[in-house]
Amino acid sequence: MQLGFIGVGNIGTPMCRHLIEAGHTVLAYDVSADHLARIVNLGAQAADSPRAVAQACDIIFSSLPGPREIEQVALGEDGIIEAARPGLIYVDLSTNAPATAQEVCAALAEQGVIMLDAPVSGGVIGAERGTLAVMVGGDLKTFETCKPLLEHIGANVFHVGDIGSGCVAKLINNMLAFINTAAASEGMALGTKAGVDPHKLYDIVQASSGASWAMNQFPNKVFHGDFTPGFTIDLAYKDLRLALEMGDQLSVPLLMGSICINLMRQLRANGAGGDDMSSLARVVEDAIDWQIRAPQNM
Template sequence: MRVGFVGLGLMGLPMARHLIAGGHQLFVASSSSQPLEILAAAGATVCATPREIADQVDVFFSCRVTPEQSRETFLGADGAIQAGNRELLCVDLSTIDPETSKAIGQALADRGMGFLDAPISGGPDGAAAKTLSIIVGGASADVDRAQPLFDLLGKKTFHMGPIGAGVAAKLCNNMITITTHALLAEAMVLGVKAGIDAHRLYEVLSASSASSRSLERVVPHHFLKRNFEPAVMMATVVKDLECAVDTGRKLGVRLLLPNVALQCFVEAAGLGHSGDIASVILPMEAIAGVKVGTS
């Protein structure tokens, strides 16, 4: 199959490599030279714009970050919609808001093109290991068409309903995990301020009702090791929570805890902590006058 891909970051690059390894002819574009060099060496064709890609492929993936970037990729002046390929299926792997996904899907449908919102969960490690969860909104026929490619990228595909349902489900997931990261940071700072050894506190939490995947990710691998190198970027976290809060407001759903968590992450980012989501703990530590873990 002839496949296009833009958004060659921490998750996009390994996914693009899996598609090549799966025997597909890949067409890529990026403003960054390094991923293009890596993929070109593996056999990919480098293009200048999404429009150039869209004219040559059957399925076109985008794995960018913001709603604005998704609109640009698919609907912009050099976007996929400008191509003459009326058999094209566009797939957005980004976590954005349902309203934007529906608008993109409708605009593409007006040109005879298909669209799936298919946000992914599992992080860079999942992208590298091909264990992502792919959460899809769109027509069943389009999901079936993309499924052989999804199978190369993840361990399970969830078809949630029409366009917009995939990103809505992903926002629910991210709202929980991101808010939990802020709460875990507060709990660890409180425990250390109360005189508890951070490693012992983690052992208790891990063996008790507070145990979760988020705890197992952020406490031993980030808080205790003082590791704030970006795996999940702070800017991405803020964007995800903003999309969730905005969607809740439009649907008349009160989202108190995510709004509070959003302020914690905005504060951390505003103080220059732009690395991993774990950086949310740094202002909390500064206020309390303690540090959780050792470098």
């Protein structure tokens, strides 16, 4: 089976690598020549367009920044649709707007292509380790066909429902992660300024009812003032904006999400959009002139 992979950036590269390491032949494409050269060095073959990938492959994966890029790759000039044929499967691993996934799916379906939306969660570390969560929307039979391939990428693979439902699950997950990060930043700032040892406070919260995945960013990132990007504020802003747009469409008030996106706007306005998502803590730190820092545990 010939596989294609479009978009081999920080998360796409390790996902593609896992497919190669599992013994699959992969034809890859990326707008970045450097990214494409990197995956070729890891064993992939290179293509010069999404159309070329679609012409040669049975199943195509993509990992792209957002809705605009997904539409271009799938439906644009030299896109997948220009080499569409019945039986071709397109699995988009990107974080997308549910409505965009549905629109792209419908357009491809007219040419016989079956699409799954399959966004992933777990970041670069999860992609490197092959431990991502994969949330899949679309045809159940096609999901069963692709599931063994997705299991090379992720440790937890879920079929959520119809096309677009994987995107819904991913946006909700990310919105909760961002809100939890902002809330954890306030709590850690308050506790450490009151004199509690940062590591002890972290251990107590993680052993108690305030525990969350977001707290892990403190000993790993914030305690050392390390905001080098894993998952950037700019990407987080894009995802949260998509969730808030979904709230508008469904008339669901998202009060905490609205507060959190304004914190992100503040960081972006200060030129920190390329910093790690954990830098949400700096909004609180700057407001109270206090840093949540601690020496590394011995």
